Amino acid sequence: MKEEKFSLSRRNLLAFASATVISATVKASPAHFAPKVSSTAKLFYTEKGEGKNIMVLHGWTCDSHDWSWQLPELESKYRTVAVDLRGHGRSQVMPSGHYAPADYVADIEALILTHYPGQKFILIGHSMGGQIAARLAAKRPDLVSAVVSIDGSMGFPDKQAALFQKAVDDLQNGDPYLTGPALFELFYDKNTPPAFKRWHARRLQGVPLHVIRESFGPLFLGAGQVGIGKASENFCRSLKIPVYHLCRDATQAGNMRTWFANPKSKTDYWTQTGHWIMQDRSEDVNKAVTAWIDEL
Template sequence: MAFFIRDDDVRLFHTDEGSGPAVLLLHGWACDSHDWSWQIPDLLTQGYRVIALDHRGHGRSSAPRGDYLPQTLADDAAALIEALGIGHVLVLGHSMGAVVGSALAVRRPDLVRALVLVDPVYTADDLTDPVVEAMSGPGAAGIAAEAFGGAFYTPRTPPFLRAWHRRRVLGTPDHVVGGCIHGLLGSEGLGRWRNAAGYLRDRTCPRLAVYADAKGADRERQLPLGPYDKVEVWEKNGHFLHQENAERFNSRMRSWLNALPGAPS
């Protein structure tokens, strides 16, 4: 494990394990890189170098004041990739992390070889400003914890996952919880489909996008699709489908990655 110091003195915690083609793991809103504990062993066994990052404000990374736009988090990831001396990376992102990974692919296409996107949150309909503001002010972590309780789960979700997620949200600083929500769902946020639809057309790398709902997948299919691109809907799965259904997810991700040029032999 290590800390990478950004130019603005932000400390970014990350782990770097294994050897081979590099995979960068980007977690979601009010979570941390522990979210990938179900995937890291499998990726290492498959011969990948695995870098798992805590976004600024999350986990063991520092939590500065300032913006938490997906583009800012993408720039953090780009700086880390360059500091580690890696060329192209495979990027695996969940929820907000899928938005960050997509922004990275747009801003720095030279660094991203392919994207695996787990239930991205860039397909939201427009929300009223009061809704965004309510999630962006004092007590944001508590409000977010209640939102986690109802929006992201299905009857198949194990109770321990619900409890773990809730406790992490409550432990995330209000200004980070609110900053990320404002960065995603503010008037110019990439979580709003009207903003994301044009922006994401500039992604040029292959992508596997796995959704828990058909609406998001339908919107994903409205974006340009290349020969390796796959968009799937996993019904009866919650937002954290890579944890709830880890064996299936790992198998699907493995088969897709192995079909890409340059996969480990």
């Protein structure tokens, strides 16, 4: 498709009232903005390639650049859409109170219905993006043909609730620009390059405070959460589409292998990697994910 230029505006960080909105011209191949529909956000995304429809969804405080190690491979084989979720990257920052999982799901649902009517996507999500992908598959199986969850926010045991509650408390009561990177440190591996760690921390420091604080907790805590314990198990068991879940915890992998009903589903335990499996072991992830997709 022909490359086009679009005039974008950098996010006016809500935490800093004196920030100036700076206009910038960004060249993508091609880049799009999904029009706002009702309470859905205007999303930045790129599309490239031909073949099966693939959409990649990043995690909490990240953006679609997380998939830089996958996009060349995916775009060479499939029609690949890479999205910045609301409040992240170049997508629209919504007001406080609009960062529940259902809000994120509604955005992706609207994006597909508006720009790809009558089509289905294989959703590849990391961390929070993995849960958002699975939630959309549960809500709209007519839009989702399969889900790849890369250390997605599902399947954690009840004992993890205390850790996640502490993280929420620290984010609310402390400085998220410090407590967020400290939380990341719990999920790295000795093989995670220091440059990745610094990138993740600096990027989080560019996300508006209310987005950081409001997006994390509902994934694991409160009514409607599907990240922890029996609620997560019941949710995963309800999914009818094929799911490929890659995770770093052997016990979690053992449990979740029995949760997905579709015979094409699988769960793999990965070692020598941190939470960003697709970055720490990019070539291995690319081979594993594309092989699974090609067999669907």
